[in-house]
Amino acid sequence: MPGGRAGPGAVTVRPQAMNAELTADERTRILAKTARFNPPPATLPDGRRDLVGLDRGELAAELVALGEKPFRAKQLWHWIYHQGVTDFARMNSIAAPLRARLAESFVIGRPEVATEQTSQDETRKWLFRFRDGQPVETVYIPDPELDRGAVCLSTQVGCTLSCRFCHTGTQNLVRNLGAAEILGQFMAARDSYGEWPSPSDDKPRLLSTIVVMGMGEPLYNYENTAKALRIIMDHEGIGLSRRRITLSTSGVVPLMDRCGTELGVNLAVSLHAVTDELRDEIVPLNRKYPIAELLAACRRYPGASNARRITFEYVMLRGVNDTEAEARELVRLLDGLPAKVNLIPFNPWPGAPYRTSTHEQTAKFAAILNAAGYSSPIRRPRGRDILAACGQLKTDAERPRAADQKAAL
Numbered sequence: 001m002p003g004g005r006a007g008p009g010a011v012t013v014r015p016q017a018m019n020a021e022l023t024a025d026e027r028t029r030i031l032a033k034t035a036r037f038n039p040p041p042a043t044l045p046d047g048r049r050d051l052v053g054l055d056r057g058e059l060a061a062e063l064v065a066l067g068e069k070p071f072r073a074k075q076l077w078h079w080i081y082h083q084g085v086t087d088f089a090r091m092n093s094i095a096a097p098l099r100a101r102l103a104e105s106f107v108i109g110r111p112e113v114a115t116e117q118t119s120q121d122e123t124r125k126w127l128f129r130f131r132d133g134q135p136v137e138t139v140y141i142p143d144p145e146l147d148r149g150a151v152c153l154s155t156q157v158g159c160t161l162s163c164r165f166c167h168t169g170t171q172n173l174v175r176n177l178g179a180a181e182i183l184g185q186f187m188a189a190r191d192s193y194g195e196w197p198s199p200s201d202d203k204p205r206l207l208s209t210i211v212v213m214g215m216g217e218p219l220y221n222y223e224n225t226a227k228a229l230r231i232i233m234d235h236e237g238i239g240l241s242r243r244r245i246t247l248s249t250s251g252v253v254p255l256m257d258r259c260g261t262e263l264g265v266n267l268a269v270s271l272h273a274v275t276d277e278l279r280d281e282i283v284p285l286n287r288k289y290p291i292a293e294l295l296a297a298c299r300r301y302p303g304a305s306n307a308r309r310i311t312f313e314y315v316m317l318r319g320v321n322d323t324e325a326e327a328r329e330l331v332r333l334l335d336g337l338p339a340k341v342n343l344i345p346f347n348p349w350p351g352a353p354y355r356t357s358t359h360e361q362t363a364k365f366a367a368i369l370n371a372a373g374y375s376s377p378i379r380r381p382r383g384r385d386i387l388a389a390c391g392q393l394k395t396d397a398e399r400p401r402a403a404d405q406k407a408a409l
Helices: 020-037 056-065 072-082 096-105 179-193 218-233 253-262 276-282 291-300 324-333 359-371
Strands: 112-118 124-129 135-142 149-152 207-212 245-249 266-270 310-316 339-345
Touching: 020 218, 020 253, 056 072, 112 179, 124 179, 135 179, 149 179, 179 207, 179 218, 207 218, 218 245, 218 253, 245 253, 253 266, 253 291, 266 291, 310 359, 324 359, 339 359
Parallel strands: 149 207, 207 245, 245 266, 266 310, 310 339
Antiparallel strands: 112 124, 124 135, 135 149
8 A cells, every 4th residue: 555655746737637628528527427327306106296406496387387376486485494394284374275286296305214323422323215215324413512513414325436445435326316315314304303493593503514525425416416505505494504514525626616606615625645646546536636636626716715714634544644744745735725624533444444543643743734824623533333423424225337337427
């Protein structure tokens, strides 16, 4: 296994590096390949349509098709996304005959809760199943001191990236999640904690933030992820501010710009190495978008500032990426970039080929970053006893893949 030791010129732009002119073509190629893993239609066997996941325009169009005025969409939006109601009969601002017609044509769905586990540290993990039987895992991580916490959402069944330290990466990509399925994870988590209607801005939220860091690479399911997040951010519904949403990517460079421009959510980058040699091995996506290109995209990310720093995630692997030399190289790479570095102790899983860095070595690594002015908290592992910690999520879903599907997007 390459040691990944840093040195002068360790990160360079490769001869075939993508430039700005190629970004649009590459983005189009990614989105076209993504379509091969589209989710099934959001329609029940009896023909009823799930309203969760529809944006305002789509919701209005469904009502017009039913012979109703478009303004009814605003009423439905309030009941579905602000009140969290799943039963049309409870929508008392809508006339009873229309409620009956809505129930004949539509549902307000939630994923099935196959299992729900709560860790000794109060972390909660759900295994959700969707209408086609496919499962994903979702985690709520409460703040240990305050009445708030983060919901970690998944965007794909399985994953295509095969990062070597990640349990999810040992599972094949089965399919993308639809906007309703991504959004439904958060809504079901709220059901579990009874946090409806949506709290107003001046009231505390228990489910206060979202981290799109669960199963899958969200930028390889960009359209569905973006649609779900726009609905979550709508101020007349769930109303969660973009500043309370963080999207994590392993570095799908062509879509990072689009994410920043269209969504403006916080950005987290799974870095985990400071040389292309090592990152090629442990984060194979680096072979397409090496570190220099990834960091250039980070520097372009709209809104990045000292107030809204980009977070770099760095899993500490003993004897692999945790030397003081690598910490100093990381400082060099991040020079001038508004950033913080989350140092994540490796969370073991059955058959994992790595060990967690020692506390002493992690502390030395953090001290170098802190001395250079980069906040580098050492993340406290949460939910390890129920395999809910970072890099531990995995389901038993598998799908046979043809040879031409084995290549990463």
